[in-house]
Each structure stands twice: as structure tokens, then as C-alpha cells.
Amino acid sequence: MSEIRVSIIVPAFREGENIKLLTEGIFKALSAKNLDKVTELIIVDDNSKDKTVEVVQQLKSKYPVRVIVRTTERGLSSAVLRGFSEAKGRYLLCMDADLQHPPQSVPDLIESLEKGNEFVIGTRYGGGSLSVDKDWPMHRIIISKGARALARPLTPLSDPMTGFFGITRPAYQRAIQNGINPIGFKIALEMYVKARIKKHGEVSIVFGVRHAGESKLTGAVIINYLKHLVELYSFALPLLLPILLAVALVLLYVLYKILV
Numbered sequence: 224m225s226e227i228r229v230s231i232i233v234p235a236f237r238e239g240e241n242i243k244l245l246t247e248g249i250f251k252a253l254s255a256k257n258l259d260k261v262t263e264l265i266i267v268d269d270n271s272k273d274k275t276v277e278v279v280q281q282l283k284s285k286y287p288v289r290v291i292v293r294t295t296e297r298g299l300s301s302a303v304l305r306g307f308s309e310a311k312g313r314y315l316l317c318m319d320a321d322l323q324h325p326p327q328s329v330p331d332l333i334e335s336l337e338k339g340n341e342f343v344i345g346t347r348y349g350g351g352s353l354s355v356d357k358d359w360p361m362h363r364i365i366i367s368k369g370a371r372a373l374a375r376p377l378t379p380l381s382d383p384m385t386g387f388f389g390i391t392r393p394a395y396q397r398a399i400q401n402g403i404n405p406i407g408f409k410i411a412l413e414m415y416v417k418a419r420i421k422k423h424g425e426v427s428i429v430f431g432v433r434h435a436g437e438s439k440l441t442g443a444v445i446i447n448y449l450k451h452l453v454e455l456y457s458f459a460l461p462l463l464l465p466i467l468l469a470v471a472l473v474l475l476y477v478l479y480k481i482l483v
């Protein structure tokens with residue numbers, strides 16, 4: 224087999240029903256661009272009590288895919304970091320297992336890194352406004368837009384909430400040296416800020432609906448995101464953090480006065 228240039232990491236928890244379609248979709252898109260022989264796919268599963276491991280074993284005879292099963296850890300971001308730590312490629316990509324990130328866009332992300340960008344995202348805001356499947360629920364749209372606004376001062380990324388991204392190995396190593404925080408869901412934003420990315424690319428995508436299974440986004444994930452932001456602000460914009468906290472306190476006080 225040729226030398227591995229690209230590693231695709233997929234964090235997966237109870238995604239057994241999605242892995243086959245995902246793998247087939249990714250390698251179909253890659254083979255159209257002659258990238259299938261230089262790419263490895265790594266699924267990082269947190270001991271799901273489903274058929275994930277069996278499905279990957281079956282796919283192995285046809286595709287360069289393997290599964291890492293973690294038994295003592297849980298969490299999307301730490302799963303991605305584990306995959307990156309075992310990856311061989313010069314270009315490291317991350318995407319979800321549930322087919323919400325379109326496999327056909329994978330070659331475009333790779334191409335963006337090959338052109339000299341050190342970071343690339345699949346963005347749902349490529350056309351300016353949020354581009355999601357018509358069946359995406361309203362509360363998810365509101366959460367997504369609010370979370371995006373809170374991250375604005377940290378990054379020019381049009382979609383800092385995306386989990387579909389790629390990074391070059393040197394940029395990834397810079398992020399590791401600056402100390403990666405594996406909290407929560409927003410590993411792309413974490414990598415972008417910690418690697419102090421100077422040049423990034425964006426690829427427009429339509430964010431689909433989950434193929435099978437259930438979302439793992441809970442209230443705890445949203446609280447973790449707020450804690451994560453405080454940490455990122457203190458890393459990247461330490462002078463702004465006290466000002467933002469003061470503004471937040473004033474707003475809370477005003478709300479309290481209005482409501483009580």
C-alpha cells in the first residue's frame with residue numbers, strides 16, 4: 224500500500240448502523256480523486272454496545288479502516304484527540320459518523336490543505352446564512368447561532384461550531400504544545416485557537432439529518448461549551464475576558480431587575 228497522506232478520524236458512540244454507509248461514501252468520494260490509496264479511516268468508539276466493531280471487521284477486507292475501542296474514557300473531543308495521536312497522515316481530518324457531514328466533501332477539505340491552508344472547515348454558513356436540512360429542528364438552529372455568536376471574537380471561521388474539519392500535522396503539533404483541552408464537543412474551535420492558525424480554508428456543505436441513531440448533544444454539552452469558551456478567551460484574549468464577564472454580570476443584573 225502507498226504511504227498514508229491523509230487520516231480521517233471519526234468519533235463514534237452507538238453509531239453501528241452508520242459506519243458501513245459512511246465508510247463506503249468516504250472511499251467512493253476519495254477514489255474519484257485518486258486519494259483512496261493514501262488515506263486511512265480511524266473510528267474511535269467508546270465501547271458502544273452495538274455492532275460497531277463487527278461492522279468495521281467486515282469492512283476491513285475492502286477498505287483501510289480500523290476501530291479503536293476506548294473502555295475507560297468518554298467524550299467526543301478526547302476521542303478525536305486519541306485518533307489524531309494514532310494517525311499516520313500529514314493531513315488530519317475529523318468528521319461525524321452519522322452522515323450529517325457529507326462524505327462527498329472530504330476530497331475538497333483535503334485539497335484545501337494541499338493548497339497551503341493549515342486548517343479547513345466544512346461550513347454550513349458558506350452562503351452567508353445557516354445551510355441545514357429543512358428537517359433540522361428550530362431549537363438546534365437557535366442554539367447553533369447563539370453558540371456561534373459567542374465565539375465570534377475568537378475566530379474568523381464562518382462556522383466555528385462545525386465538527387467537520389482538517390488540520391496539517393505541523394499545526395496540530397503546535398496546538399498540542401499549547402495544551403489541548405479535551406472538554407466537550409468543540410474540538411475544531413479548540414484546535415483553531417490553540418494552533419494560532421493564520422491561514423484557513425472553508426468548504427461549503429449542507430448539514431444533513433442524522434442517518435440512524437440519536438444525537439448525543441445534551442444540556443451538559445452546552446454547559447461544557449460555556450466553560451470551554453472561558454478557557455479559550457483566557458488563552459487567546461486574556462484582556463477581553465474580564466470585560467466580557469463584567470458585561471455578562473451587568474446583563475444578568477438588568478434581567479434580574481426586569482423580571483423580579
Ligand SMILES: Nc1nc2c(ncn2[C@@H]2O[C@H](COP(=O)(O)OP(=O)(O)O[C@H]3O[C@H](CO)[C@@H](O)[C@H](O)[C@@H]3O)[C@@H](O)[C@H]2O)c(=O)[nH]1
Pocket residue numbers: 233234235236237238267268269297298299302318319320321323367384385386387408409433437438439440
Ligand atoms: N467516541 C465518542 N464519540 C462521540 C461521543 N459523543 C458524541 N460522539 C460522536 O460525535 C459525533 C457527533 O455527535 P452527534 O451526537 O451526532 O452530535 P450533533 O448533535 O449532531 O452535533 C454535530 O453538530 C454540531 C454542529 O451543530 C457539531 O459541532 C458537532 O461536532 C457535531 O458535528 C457522532 O459521530 C457521535 O457518535 C462520545 O462520548 N464518544
Ligand SMILES: [Mg+2]
Pocket residue numbers: 319321323433438
Ligand atoms: Mg449528529
